[in-house]
Amino acid sequence: MQHSEAINMLTAPRQFSNNKQVWIDLGCGTGTFTLALAHHLSPGSKIVAVDKKKKVLKEIPAKFKHVQIERKVTNFKNNSFQFKNMDGILLANSLHYVRKKEAFITKLKEALKPNGVLIIVEYDTNIFNPWVPFPISFKRLVKTFKKAGFTSIEKIGEMPSRYNRSNLYSAIIQ
Numbered sequence: 001m002q003h004s005e006a007i008n009m010l011t012a013p014r015q016f017s018n019n020k021q022v023w024i025d026l027g028c029g030t031g032t033f034t035l036a037l038a039h040h041l042s043p044g045s046k047i048v049a050v051d052k053k054k055k056v057l058k059e060i061p062a063k064f065k066h067v068q069i070e071r072k073v074t075n076f077k078n079n080s081f082q083f084k085n086m087d088g089i090l091l092a093n094s095l096h097y098v099r100k101k102e103a104f105i106t107k108l109k110e111a112l113k114p115n116g117v118l119i120i121v122e123y124d125t126n127i128f129n130p131w132v133p134f135p136i137s138f139k140r141l142v143k144t145f146k147k148a149g150f151t152s153i154e155k156i157g158e159m160p161s162r163y164n165r166s167n168l169y170s171a172i173i174q
């Protein structure tokens with residue numbers, strides 16, 4: 001995916017304030033969406049880019065557009081996941097690795113500030129395959145996050161996927 005396409009997928013009218021923010025990007029891979037997020041955040045903000053693979057993290061710069069990027073090797077499904085007071089959490093193409101989504105969403109909620117936001121990028125399908133073992137369509141996302149107590153789930157972007165017949169969507173959740 002092009003950098004500009006990733007930026008567009010994260011473009012929403014309201015979520016990025018002019019204040020410095022701290023976000024985590026869970027399952028950041030080589031950082032396509034980490035850098036797109038950095039593009040949207042105010043100078044002085046920080047992103048903690050998390051992946052279980054040390055190798056992919058090496059491709060992410062320590063700074064992008066005046067936003068600091070801390071790279072962290074962590075398995076986000078472990079109980080040792082201890083992020084607190086986050087302004088935002090990004091999960092781009094990584095929520096589909098989580099089988100037990102309800103328990104995981106509770107963990108995400110605890111990591112957010114009271115008015116913090118989540119951004120999810122996923123395939124709009126419920127049909128699994130070896131690369132997307134536990135998919136979550138937009139419709140199912142709305143249902144799952146409402147059940148977990150979030151009140152606003154809004155689609156902010158959509159584009160055709162190169163690897164899949166379903167579209168890729170992005171959503172902001174609060």
Ligand SMILES: C[S@@+](CC[C@H](N)C(=O)[O-])C[C@H]1O[C@@H](n2cnc3c(N)ncnc32)[C@H](O)[C@@H]1O
Nearest residue numbers: 027028029032051052074075076077092093097
């Ligand atoms: C499909 S890639 C997506 C990368 C990037 N977010 C993007 O959209 O371009 C999924 C990434 O999540 C990471 N990942 C999967 N399960 C993970 C876990 N439990 N903890 C940390 N990283 C994980 C993988 O190592 C991989 O780099």
